[in-house]
Amino acid sequence: MPMNALLGNPTGQTAEHAHTGAWIATVLRSRIADGQLTPGTKLSEQALSVSLGVSRNTLREAFSTLVSEGMVKRIANRGVFVASPTSDDVREIYRVRRMIEPAAVLWGEVSPSALDAMDAIVVEATAAREAGSVSRMATANQVLHRAVIAMSGSASLDTLMTRVLAQMRLVFHGMASAPDFHTHYVHRNVALVDQLRAGQRTEAAEGLRRYLNAAETELLGHLDA
Incomplete structure (x- = not known):
């Protein structure tokens, strides 16, 4: 079985949950765990809302979840970035x-x-x-x-x-x-x-x-x- 499958990457299971903030947080979290999103990467609202097929409000809900987990950070007037652990x-x-x-x-x-x-x-x-x-x-x-x-x-x-x-x-x-x-x-x-x-x-x-x-x-x- 591929390593990504064993990691439980959920990106292919979108039918039921694709338009919820919790599910988008799961997708982004999985991409971080998979090494696709690295520290310092800017998470563009526009690009992600298009690629994931969700509204910006849903995406912001996901960002809030990931901020609370320390996965990403908001920088005033700059945007949301993947965090660098301390x-x-x-x-x-x-x-x-x-x-x-x-x-x-x-x-x-x-x-x-x-x-x-x-x-x-x-x-x-x-x-x-x-x-x-x-x-x-x-x-x-x-x-x-x-x-x-x-x-x-x-x-x-x-x-x-x-x-x-x-x-x-x-x-x-x-x-x-x-x-x-x-x-x-x-x-x-x-x-x-x-x-x-x-x-x-x-x-x-x-x-x-x-x-x-x-x-x-x-x-x-x-x-x-």
């Missing part, structure tokens, strides 16, 4: 991730189909590392952690993780000057899946917390520098 944003992202991801590993449903999907993701991540593709590694990483939360079976947590992953994609853009950032997390993802397949859930959860701590420290060090 160090405080990174700390908040990892507070959330440390609470929900290890819990999903410990208590979620580790089904054979879930494990097979995770195996496919880490195979893609490994191939991306060998090819030196930072964007593919970043996407595979996003997809794997979304799959971890999916084990919880909770639609609310899945929605929350979608927002977190969109924020993470914005953080990853700030690591463009450190292209090896993703490479040394690929083997951690492989180890996580191996532990889940072996039934070592406590070890997997503890390892995931260490993983998240290390990633947060590295990201903050880069941003502070």
Whole structure:
């Protein structure tokens, strides 16, 4: 299955929701998570209202939702722009991730189909590392952690993780000057899946917390520098 499909990109499902602000927010959030909208990108009301087939009022409603989530920011007399996360944003992202991801590993449903999907993701991540593709590694990483939360079976947590992953994609853009950032997390993802397949859930959860701590420290060090 394509990585974008695993990320849950909703852009093809427009029939019922296409003219609601909440749905447009979902579309834009997904584009951020997918790397299509990068930090600093100006979101043109005119261009988006035409391309998405919605009114400007509906688009403004979506913008308000994304502003409240820290995905975009309004600048007086200039417009709406995709946000660039700060160090405080990174700390908040990892507070959330440390609470929900290890819990999903410990208590979620580790089904054979879930494990097979995770195996496919880490195979893609490994191939991306060998090819030196930072964007593919970043996407595979996003997809794997979304799959971890999916084990919880909770639609609310899945929605929350979608927002977190969109924020993470914005953080990853700030690591463009450190292209090896993703490479040394690929083997951690492989180890996580191996532990889940072996039934070592406590070890997997503890390892995931260490993983998240290390990633947060590295990201903050880069941003502070």
